[in-house]
Amino acid sequence: MKHGVITDGISRDLEYAFKVMNETGMEYAELQFFWDKEIGDHTDEEYKKVEDLLFQYNINLSCLSRHIFGGIPVKSTKVGDPVYQKHFDSLKRNIKIAKDLDCPIVRIMSGRKEMIIFGGYGAEKWVVSSGAWDSFIELMKPVAKLAEDEDIIIAVETGNNAMITSGWLGKKMIDDLGTDYMKIIWDIPNTMYCTEIPYPDAYEEIKDYIGHIHLKDCVANISRATVNFCPLGMGDVAPYLEPIAKALKRDNYQGVVSLESVYHPLNGTYEDGYRECLPKFKELFE
Numbered sequence: 001m002k003h004g005v006i007t008d009g010i011s012r013d014l015e016y017a018f019k020v021m022n023e024t025g026m027e028y029a030e031l032q033f034f035w036d037k038e039i040g041d042h043t044d045e046e047y048k049k050v051e052d053l054l055f056q057y058n059i060n061l062s063c064l065s066r067h068i069f070g071g072i073p074v075k076s077t078k079v080g081d082p083v084y085q086k087h088f089d090s091l092k093r094n095i096k097i098a099k100d101l102d103c104p105i106v107r108i109m110s111g112r113k114e115m116i117i118f119g120g121y122g123a124e125k126w127v128v129s130s131g132a133w134d135s136f137i138e139l140m141k142p143v144a145k146l147a148e149d150e151d152i153i154i155a156v157e158t159g160n161n162a163m164i165t166s167g168w169l170g171k172k173m174i175d176d177l178g179t180d181y182m183k184i185i186w187d188i189p190n191t192m193y194c195t196e197i198p199y200p201d202a203y204e205e206i207k208d209y210i211g212h213i214h215l216k217d218c219v220a221n222i223s224r225a226t227v228n229f230c231p232l233g234m235g236d237v238a239p240y241l242e243p244i245a246k247a248l249k250r251d252n253y254q255g256v257v258s259l260e261s262v263y264h265p266l267n268g269t270y271e272d273g274y275r276e277c278l279p280k281f282k283e284l285f286e
Contacts, residue, residue, distance in 0.1 A: 001249060001285045002256040004028025004062050006214075009261025010271050012036060014050065018057040020271065024278055028062040028256045029054075031103075040066045040094045051101060061103035062256035063155070063185070063212050064094050070109035074136040074163060075129070077111070088142065095150050105153045105212055107185055108143065110164040110173075111136060117163075136163050137176050147181035155211040157185040165194040167206035174209055183211025187260070188244070189218045189237050193227070198240045203247055210253070215281065216260040229263035232277040245284040257285050 007017040007029050014034040021029065031039045035046065042050075054061065069087045077084050094106050114129035124130065147154040156164050156173065164170045170184035184206060188198050196202050217235035220227045233241060248257070259281050261274040 001245075001253070002028055002062070003259070003281070003285045004030060004060075004256050005259045005261060005274065006030040006032050006065065008033040008270075009259065010274050015053055015057075018053055018059050020274075021059060022057055024275070025282070026259075027060055028258065029059050030063045030065055030256075030258045031061065032065040038066055039064050040090055040097065047097060047100065054101065061098075061101055062258055063105040063107055064098050064101075064103050065107040065157075066090060066094050068094065068106075068108040069111055069139070070159075070162070072111045072139075074111040074114065074139060075132050077135075077139065079139060079142055084139065088146075091143065091146065091154070095146070095152055095154075098152060099150075105155050105183070105185075107155050107157055107212075109159055110156050110162040111139065113159075113161050113163060113165065117169075132163070137173070140173065140177055140182075144177045144179040144182055148179065151181075153181060153183050153211050155183045155185045157214070158187045158191045160190050160193050166191045166196040167202040167209075168196065171206045171209050184209045185212045185214060186210050187214040187216075188240065189216055189220070189235070190214075192236055193220055193222060195222075198237070199243045199247065203244060207247070207251055207253075210255060212255050213248075213257045214260040215257055216262055217277075218263075229273075231263060231273070231280070232259075233280040241280075241284055248285075 005026050010017040010020045012034050068091050072083055098106050114132040116127050117129060117133050119128040143154060156170055158164055158170060167184060167186055174182050217232045217237045218227050218229045219235045261270055263273040264270045265272055
């Protein structure tokens with residue numbers, strides 16, 4: 001099983017994060033924020049330093065994870081609008097960086113969430129955000145074409161505040177686009193916040209669409225709009241961890257399982273949280 005970590009969950013000092021990865025036996029780095037910038041905002045000289053550090057510490061890259069298309073309103077945004085073009089240009093820039101650094105996946109987000117997208121028997125008039133899905137697919141068509149033209153995988157994360165909140169919606173998006181160049185970044189607790197059951201329900205539906213996995217644990221209270229992160233195996237995701245790990249091994253999953261180190265203990269650091277979660281992570285995925 002290929003396993004890694006989002007490096008800013010250890011430290012935004014990239015070299016230090018790589019040292020900790022070496023110490024703890026993690027091979028695949030996912031880059032999001034480092035040196036106080038988001039991936040895509042660094043200079044050519046800084047990317048050359050990244051390349052040198054990857055070689056020095058024998059680290060492979062799994063994904064470049066900028067928040068591209070995050071938060072844009074899908075119903076009022078059109079292809080070519082300034083806000084769309086800004087994100088699209090950012091995607092092209094990150095694809096170039098990914099190729100230069102030999103990284104196979106670039107992440108995007110999926111716009112701002114419209115709560116109810118589909119429905120009928122009267123719901124289509126009163127509660128459905130009519131046209132939101134079709135508008136979203138139109139925004140994604142140039143993305144799918146760019147992925148094909150550049151021969152790279154663009155992966156959409158299942159997000160809490162995004163159009164793609166579940167694995168099922170991610171699968172529907174890919175099917176509607178008719179593309180083999182887009183995949184799902186399956187963030188399991190994020191999908192649970194929209195009440196999707198990770199295993200066996202979601203997994204069996206989307207297993208052929210998963211390009212990358214984010215793993216963390218939390219305790220959610222949806223009615224109170226509250227999430228508290230916790231050590232891996234001690235929250236809502238706990239009952240599903242072992243079945244999912246076994247299924248991934250059984251089905252010869254070829255992507256990376258990336259520990260999203262967003263938990264920290266009281267008065268502790270994110271590195272402390274990373275180290276606390278690591279034994280359970282390795283028990284499951286090594």
